[in-house]
Amino acid sequence: MADPAPWTFVVEQAQVSEGPWKEISPVLTNTVVFVDDVKRIVSKDHVLFFRIKMTTPTATYYSFVKAPYGDLNRREYLIVKDIMRREVLQQDDMAGILGRVWIRATSGPRCTNCIDPITGNVTVSNCRFCLGVGRIPPYLGPYDVYLTFTPSRRNLELSQDGLGLQQPYTWEIRLVGFPYLKDKDIALDIASDKRYIIDGVNNELEIRRIPVIQVLHANELPVSDPVYKLKELDDGDGDGDGYGGGCVLPDGSIVPSLVLPGGII
Numbered sequence: 001m002a003d004p005a006p007w008t009f010v011v012e013q014a015q016v017s018e019g020p021w022k023e024i025s026p027v028l029t030n031t032v033v034f035v036d037d038v039k040r041i042v043s044k045d046h047v048l049f050f051r052i053k054m055t056t057p058t059a060t061y062y063s064f065v066k067a068p069y070g071d072l073n074r075r076e077y078l079i080v081k082d083i084m085r086r087e088v089l090q091q092d093d094m095a096g097i098l099g100r101v102w103i104r105a106t107s108g109p110r111c112t113n114c115i116d117p118i119t120g121n122v123t124v125s126n127c128r129f130c131l132g133v134g135r136i137p138p139y140l141g142p143y144d145v146y147l148t149f150t151p152s153r154r155n156l157e158l159s160q161d162g163l164g165l166q167q168p169y170t171w172e173i174r175l176v177g178f179p180y181l182k183d184k185d186i187a188l189d190i191a192s193d194k195r196y197i198i199d200g201v202n203n204e205l206e207i208r209r210i211p212v213i214q215v216l217h218a219n220e221l222p223v224s225d226p227v228y229k230l231k232e233l234d235d236g237d238g239d240g241d242g243y244g245g246g247c248v249l250p251d252g253s254i255v256p257s258l259v260l261p262g263g264i265i
Contacts, residue, residue: 003056006030010053016103016140016179017049017065046180046211047106070209080212083205084176087213091146091175100142102186102230103179105135131226139186139230147187148174169220171196177203177211186227187218195221195228 011025011034025034042048052063072080090096111134114124125132133139150172158165173187173196181187187196200217221227 003058006057008055009034010055011036012051012053014049014051015047015106016143017067018143018179020140021051021053042106045106045182047182072208072210076207080207080210083212084178087176088146091148096146096148098190099145099147100188100190101145101179101181102139102141102188102227103143103181104184104186105133105138105140108135108137110134111136111138126226128229131230142188143179145175145179147189149189150174170199171218171220173216173218174204175214175216177205177214180211181214181216186221186230187216195225197221197227 006029009025009028009031010023012021013024014021024036024038028034040048046067046069048069049065049067051065054061054063088096110120111122111127111130113129114122114127114132115134116123122130122132122134130136130138152169152171154169157168175181181198181201183198183200185198187198188194189196196216196218198216198218202215202217203211204213204215206212
């Protein structure tokens with residue numbers, strides 16, 4: 001590398017492979033080894049991602065994103081990339097629709113408006129700050145994806161309050177394995193503005209434990225659900241897609257998608 005010294009390195013961590021990113025190491029100057037002794041207690045879902053930021057006097061560089069769930073060599077990475085490319089082409093040309101996903105937060109500041117200080121449980125399911133998630137911000141994203149829906153299924157079942165029957169609509173949604181999704185994440189059909197909560201994820205294809213194709217089991221949410229209060233924020237580029245801009249909470253607070261968790265402005 002032709003960049004002049006000094007070179008500084010910082011290790012960063014995120015809940016989603018696209019960020020937002022949080023620094024977990026001090027600034028390391030001309031040092032290529034860092035050992036983190038912090039023990040992280042997280043779920044079994046894919047919610048840990050790492051990268052290295054390198055800064056020189058002339059530029060800033062970022063490493064590939066790494067996760068502790070599996071790893072690919074260069075040949076395998078190119079195979080996965082080509083499979084995903086073919087899947088997206090098929091969705092774009094025939095079966096898929098353009099959608100977005102919001103990733104439910106698993107870490108970050110606790111909501112002080114609805115969290116019980118003793119039990120730590122959410123006490124207000126439609127909290128105007130966290131939408132019943134208990135974290136600020138409640139969701140990360142949105143992220144643009146192609147979604148392929150199967151025909152809907154309807155199951156007659158007892159309602160959760162036990163006072164009657166309900167017939168929810170359920171779908172299976174196919175998409176590439178990036179970003180990784182988990183239970184209670186949200187999928188959005190842009191054309192209809194319908195929102196779906198994920199209730200199970202199957203990896204149709206994995207290579208060395210890296211998901212390549214995902215199939216989501218999703219239930220359509222009623223328009224009364226707090227998730228419908230989560231509005232997309234235009235990113236200011238004039239195209240109105242909102243990609244990368246973040247979201248607006250019901251009280252008008254803006255949750256950017258590219259800042260640290262809790263960075264409400």
